[in-house]
Amino acid sequence: MNQKYWPLLATITVFIALFVIGGSMYNNFLSTLVLGHILADNAFIIIAAIGTTFVILSGGIDLSVGSMIAFVGVVMAVLDSAGWHPLVTIAMMLAFGFLFGAFQGFIIDYCKIQPFIMTLAGLFILRGGCFMVTLDSVPIKHPFVKMMASTRVPLPGGGFLTTGAMVMLASLVIAIIIAHYTRFGSNVYAIGGDRESARLMGVPTRKTTVLTYATGGIYAALAGVVYALYTSSGYPLAATGAELNAIAAVVLGGTLLTGGVGLVAGTLFGGMILGLISTLIIFHGSLNSAWIMISSGILLFVFIVMHRFLIGSFGRQKLS
Amino acid sequence: MTGLGSPRVELRNIHKSFPGVVALDDVNLSFQPGRVHALLGENGAGKSTLIKVLSGALAMDSGQIFLDGQLVDVTSTTAAQAMGISTVFQEVNLIPAMSVVKNMALARNNGRYGFISWKRARKDATDRLKRLRLDIDIERPVGSYSVAIQQLIAISRALEDNTSILVLDEPTASLDAKETASLFAVINELKSNGIAIVFITHFLDQVFDISDDVSILRNGQLVSTDQIKDLTRQDVITQMIGRELDEAEHTAADKSNFTAGKDMLVAKGLGRHRTLAPFDLTLRAGEVVGLAGLLGSGRTEMVKLVFGAIQADAGSIEIDGVKMPKISPQKSLRAGIAFCPEDRKAEGLIGELSIRENIMLSMQAKRGWLKRVSRKEQEKLAEEMIKALAIATPDAEKPVGQLSGGNQQKVVLARSLASTPRILLLDEPTRGIDVGAHAEIIALIRRLCADGMALLVASSELDEIVAAADRVVVMRDRHKIGEIDGKEITRDNIIQMIASQ
Known part of the structure; x- marks a missing residue:
């Protein structure tokens, strides 16, 4: 077994274990119905996390994700009340996400600015943009949105996949292809592994950085679209802190925060674990939501410590 | 000069300077096909800068590079590689966390529309490794192999069908005797194929073992180029460090x-x-x-x-x-005891801080952080030091990064002396x-x-x-x-x- 799959295996093991624990505690927990719900409720965060996976693999970070989700939502909602067709606004917002991400990536590389501070600026700008557009929650009423919300694909065992869940799974497949079967994907791993070596090996580092943040941006925008369809509204305070959940999902999925090591598929399970924890605690009923964050935090902590030891063997062998 | 027909690569009047340092000063060198050319010099002599210029990793300030008699413009490592100039840099040459085949496929065209054909990449990697008689599992991460194997992987990655000159920067720095011997066997084979090899090392024995020509650099200048058979160890050492x-x-x-x-x-x-x-x-x-x-x-x-x-x-x-x-x-x-380290940028000085602040660092450390040195005391001390060591600066508040190399070194000294x-x-x-x-x-x-x-x-x-x-x-x-x-x-x-x- 290749070492690089160990973190993914650990993630999947934890996911299955949590699912089985849930099943042993509550009737009907081990069902496609619960699974479908977790997928539906967490689709947007997992989509955002898939984009964040590329950014983290390249050795960077993107904090503008949550604001992007809210911004896409409010613009869609306001344009909806102005009579635009959702498909047009969706295409527009995806293009905006791509360009905004590319801009962040360009500034990061060109001005040699830490990604943390650049995307923090992006976070403020986009969140401020939300308040410029509207201060209230604006409903999206177009029949297309209603149709999307009611479209479901039944699963064996009574469960179903929502549109959001399907979009998420499709974008995951695309991301896996990008990460593992394109030159761009390889370049992302390379600059995250060792930027200077990658440059000397002929990897176009600027182009790769710009495209990485553009990918992060378009996935964040797509997450915004899915979130808007899921809630049928746009709200300027929506998805506050979603970027941190996305980062947590990526790390739980086995991607190394320092870049260069990880698998996109892991992010799906990382996001599902977070969803499973909150579902378990909601099922319990008497425990308050504080425990969702506490247990997510503890799990995150255990994972990063575990990675430290698993990943140690990947490092360059150093002279003493 | 060696006088052995036309050189593969000729460097003419290469100049390169960094802020405060002249790294290469009017360097003229030529490398012959089928010969191993050793480049020697102490740290900072300009060896690494020279090969970075040759391989397109650094732009030179002025000078010309001729490849087989043609003037060429080496703009990037990729351009150099395409021309047949292959380089294996010291230490940084592969991505340790990525598999061998992925390293081999990086920044290469094997597949259409930006996609990678892993079938072709695997075949390409296996073929390349075969050229160096390397039989390893190409799916394992590079970092899991010994440094010697990594070095050979890097060389096989750098070698193209059209490679006419191969530059190796300190390839043996972390190899043991046996590993070095197998690397030399590879070098000799490449040499017999007519490839010009540039070999940078600080092991004198290895220079005498493998090279045909030797060039010595000092403080950015070319001291001499000779055939190895005309040199003794003593000559080489004299040219490297004696003057x-x-x-x-x-x-x-x-x-x-x-x-x-x-x-x-x-x-x-x-x-x-x-x-x-x-x-x-x-x-x-x-x-x-x-x-x-x-x-x-x-x-x-x-x-x-x-x-x-x-x-x-x-x-x-x-x-x-x-x-x-x-x-x-x-x-x-x-x-x-006070210590002034060798690399003043990395270990000694903090470029953004002023002369006064840099001088205070070690003194404050000696006193303990709780007993602060008053601003007035600091200014007095800094002024004294600037005067005593004749540091050329308008005042003590100038950031150290803006001083010349010599004055930076004086600040390092001043800092050490401040703690008496x-x-x-x-x-x-x-x-x-x-x-x-x-x-x-x-x-x-x-x-x-x-x-x-x-x-x-x-x-x-x-x-x-x-x-x-x-x-x-x-x-x-x-x-x-x-x-x-x-x-x-x-x-x-x-x-x-x-x-x-």
């Missing part, structure tokens, strides 16, 4: 009637496994001890062991006859500074010594050691091999001791 200078011999004469003061620091059997063999060293008041040896002989390591910047695993240090319980930089500072040390350790005090500042620093070293300080000065410039030292410790291959005293301190004696087998 004819009447002035130096003159200063040596002045020291003949020197008598040293009391022992201030005595190291007994100090050493560290794989870093430096245990050695004895005594530093006396009013005496400059020079530390001579080639690059990689353990000069820097000795200074750092004494200071505690590298933790010793054997031996002990006595200061004024009292044994130090534990050697650490903080304890050393408290005991009155009794023992001063200097590693390469004149690295990368111009000749005028050079003489000033040496004069300063002599003056400090006259004031009763004990000094240890490590240097790659033999003349500097001859000029400054009362006693010379000679290093070779991470061992102290001897000491030379008083009148015996001459360039020739030191070179002979290093070259003796």
Whole structure:
């Protein structure tokens, strides 16, 4: 077994274990119905996390994700009340996400600015943009949105996949292809592994950085679209802190925060674990939501410590 | 010149400077097909800059590169590779976390529309490794292989069908004897295929083992190019670190009637496994001890062991006859030892801070962080230092990063002196500074010594050691091999001791 799959295996093991624990505690927990719900409720965060996976693999970070989700939502909602067709606004917002991400990536590389501070600026700008557009929650009423919300694909065992869940799974497949079967994907791993070596090996580092943040941006925008369809509204305070959940999902999925090591598929399970924890605690009923964050935090902590030891063997062998 | 037909690559009048340093000064070199050309020089001589220019990783300020007689413009590593100039850089050459095949496929076209055909990539990787007779699992991460295998992977990645010149930067730095031998077998085979090979190393034995031609660089200038058969070890060492200078011999004469003061620091059997063999060293008041040896002989390591910047695993240090319980930089500072490191940018100075702030750093550390030095005191001290060391600056508030190399070095010295040390350790005090500042620093070293300080000065410039030292410790291959005293301190004696087998 290749070492690089160990973190993914650990993630999947934890996911299955949590699912089985849930099943042993509550009737009907081990069902496609619960699974479908977790997928539906967490689709947007997992989509955002898939984009964040590329950014983290390249050795960077993107904090503008949550604001992007809210911004896409409010613009869609306001344009909806102005009579635009959702498909047009969706295409527009995806293009905006791509360009905004590319801009962040360009500034990061060109001005040699830490990604943390650049995307923090992006976070403020986009969140401020939300308040410029509207201060209230604006409903999206177009029949297309209603149709999307009611479209479901039944699963064996009574469960179903929502549109959001399907979009998420499709974008995951695309991301896996990008990460593992394109030159761009390889370049992302390379600059995250060792930027200077990658440059000397002929990897176009600027182009790769710009495209990485553009990918992060378009996935964040797509997450915004899915979130808007899921809630049928746009709200300027929506998805506050979603970027941190996305980062947590990526790390739980086995991607190394320092870049260069990880698998996109892991992010799906990382996001599902977070969803499973909150579902378990909601099922319990008497425990308050504080425990969702506490247990997510503890799990995150255990994972990063575990990675430290698993990943140690990947490092360059150093002279003493 | 070698005079062996037309060169594969010819470099003409290459200039390259970095802020405060001239890295390459009018360098002319040519590399012949089917010959191994060794490039020698101390740290900072310009070897790495030269090959970075040749391989497109750095842009030169002026100069020309000819490939098979054609003037070429090497704009990037990718462009160089396409022209047939392949380079394996020192240490940084592969992505350790990625598999062998992924490393091989990086930045290469094998598949359409930006996609990678892993089938083709695998075949390509296997073929390339086969050329070097390397049979390894290409799916394993590169970092899981030994450094020797990584080196061979990097070479096979760099080699193209059209490769006409292969540049290897310190390929043997981390290989053992057996691994080196197998690398040399590969080099000899490539050589017989008519590839020109440029080989950078600091192991003299290897130069004599494998190379046909030798060029020596010093302070960014080409000293000489010769065929190896016309050279002796002594010639090479002389050209690398020695320099004819009447002035130096003159200063040596002045020291003949020197008598040293009391022992201030005595190291007994100090050493560290794989870093430096245990050695004895005594530093006396009013005496400059020079530390001579080639690059990689353990000069820097000795200074750092004494200071505690590298933790010793054997031996002990006595200061004024009292044994130090534990050697650490903080304890050393408290005991009155100051250290000026070799790489002033990385270890010594903080470029954004002003001269005053840099000077205060070590003094504050010695006092402990709770007892603050008042601003007024700081300014007074900084002014004194600027005057005493003749640092060329309008005032003490100028950021150190904006000073010239020589003045930066003086600030490093000032900082060490501010904590009023009794023992001063200097590693390469004149690295990368111009000749005028050079003489000033040496004069300063002599003056400090006259004031009763004990000094240890490590240097790659033999003349500097001859000029400054009362006693010379000679290093070779991470061992102290001897000491030379008083009148015996001459360039020739030191070179002979290093070259003796």
